[in-house]
Amino acid sequence: MGSGPNGAILHIAPTGRVLREGDIVMVDAGAEMDGYASDVSRTWPVSGRFEGAQRDLYQLVLNVQEAAIASARPGKEYRELHLEACERMARGLVDLGILRGDPASLVERDAHALFFPHGLGHMLGLATHDAGGCLAGRAPSDRFGLKWLRADLPLQENYVVTIEPGFYVIDALLRDPVRRERYRDAVNWERVDPLAGFGGIRIEDDVRITAGGAEVLTAAIPKQIAAIEAFREEALQS
Ligand SMILES: [Mn+2]
Numbered sequence: 001m002g003s004g005p006n007g008a009i010l011h012i013a014p015t016g017r018v019l020r021e022g023d024i025v026m027v028d029a030g031a032e033m034d035g036y037a038s039d040v041s042r043t044w045p046v047s048g049r050f051e052g053a054q055r056d057l058y059q060l061v062l063n064v065q066e067a068a069i070a071s072a073r074p075g076k077e078y079r080e081l082h083l084e085a086c087e088r089m090a091r092g093l094v095d096l097g098i099l100r101g102d103p104a105s106l107v108e109r110d111a112h113a114l115f116f117p118h119g120l121g122h123m124l125g126l127a128t129h130d131a132g133g134c135l136a137g138r139a140p141s142d143r144f145g146l147k148w149l150r151a152d153l154p155l156q157e158n159y160v161v162t163i164e165p166g167f168y169v170i171d172a173l174l175r176d177p178v179r180r181e182r183y184r185d186a187v188n189w190e191r192v193d194p195l196a197g198f199g200g201i202r203i204e205d206d207v208r209i210t211a212g213g214a215e216v217l218t219a220a221i222p223k224q225i226a227a228i229e230a231f232r233e234e235a236l237q238s
Contacts, residue, residue: 001014001025001026001027001028001029002015002025002026002199002200003017003019003020003023003024003025003026003046003199004017004019004020004023004024004197004199005169005171005196005197005198005199006199007024007025007026007043007168007198007199007200007201008168008169008170008171008198008199008200009170009200010117010118010168010200011028019046020046021046021047022045022046022047022051023045023046023199024043024044024045024046024050024054024058024198024199024200024201025043025044025045025046026041026042026043026199026200026201026202027041027042027043028040028041028202028204029041030206035126036124036125036126037124037125037126038124038206038217038218039122039124039162039164039204039206040204040205040206040218040221041164041166041202041203041204042203042204042221042222042223042228043058043061043200043201043202043203044228044231044232045228045229045232048229048232048233048236049229049232050225050228050229053096053195053198054198054201055225056096057096057167057201058201058225059225060089060092060093060096060167061089061165061166061167061201061202061203062203062223062224062225063088063092064085064088064089064092064165065085065163065164065165065203065205065223067084067085067088068081068084068085068120068163068165069163069205069207069214069216070213070214071084072155072161072163072207072209072213072214073155073209073210073212073213073214074154074155074156074157074209074211075154075155075156076154076155077152077153077154077155078120078121078149078151078152078153078154078155078161079146079149079151079152081120081155081163082119082120082146082149083107085120085165086107086112086113086116086145087103087104087107087112088103089112089115089116089165089167090103090104090106090107090111090112091103093112093115094106097188097191098115098187098188098191098192099111099112099186099187099188100185100186100187100188101185101186106186107145109183109186110143110144110145110146111183111186111187112145113144113145114170114173114174114179114183114187115167115168115169115170116165116166116167116168117144117145117148117168117170117173118148118166119146119148119149119150119151120149120163120164120165121150121151121161121162121163121164121204122150122151122161122162123150123151123159123160123161124160124161124162124206125160133150133151133152133153134151134152134153135152135153135154138152138153140152155209156209157209157210157211158208158209158210159208159209160206160207160208160209160217161206161207161209162204162205162206162207163204163205163207164202164203164204164205165202165203166200166201166202166203167200167201168199168200168201168202169192169195169196169197169198169199169200170200171196174192174193174196203223205217205218205219205221205223206218
């Protein structure tokens with residue numbers, strides 16, 4: 001889990017950082033039973049309400065996540081699902097004034113990966129990351145926006161996968177002079193630089209592929225903004 005800026009560090013171990021008003025907190029955790037693992041992430045505001053950019057960006061990540069779940073079905077290539085999610089993310093970031101340009105071209109240049117550098121998700125089974133992966137004969141891409149994709153295979157009925165897009169403000173990527181030059185025109189840097197310390201948002205569900213689509217196994221855990229805010233309000237009052 002990570003709070004504040006630590007939310008932008010993927011798989012960070014818990015630290016002693018004290019939560020602050022205005023922070024968002026991200027927790028990536030799951031239960032294990034009889035050796036079968038789950039992996040779930042949720043993000044919420046410490047103060048109880050998503051404010052400003054947090055709200056817009058959370059809603060964007062949620063829209064991307066829900067669209068990916070809606071498109072998951074047997075026969076669908078997981079890599080396609082990932083690339084469609086990247087394009088949706090790029091389009092949303094253009095709408096929010098963070099990226100500039102045509103969403104498909106931005107994804108071709110991996111500009112979206114400055115903010116969403118990891119893959120859409122992975123197979124689940126015995127342990128969180130060991131099952132599945134690339135179909136035999138397929139090599140992982142070396143593209144910045146694809147090389148961390150842990151699943152590259154056509155989905156089949158009863159496969160269990162995670163779907164977990166995210167948005168992060170990662171200093172190491174955004175302060176890198178080479179990337180700043182490469183994406184000079186693709187990023188609205190004046191809008192991005194003040195987001196320093198924002199942290200990260202990830203929404204991760206575990207999904208079983210069914211004959212006609214996908215069943216969300218972790219649907220009982222709130223993820224809509226209104227549901228999270230109501231949940232937080234209840235917690236803050238008790
Ligand atoms: Mn995961």
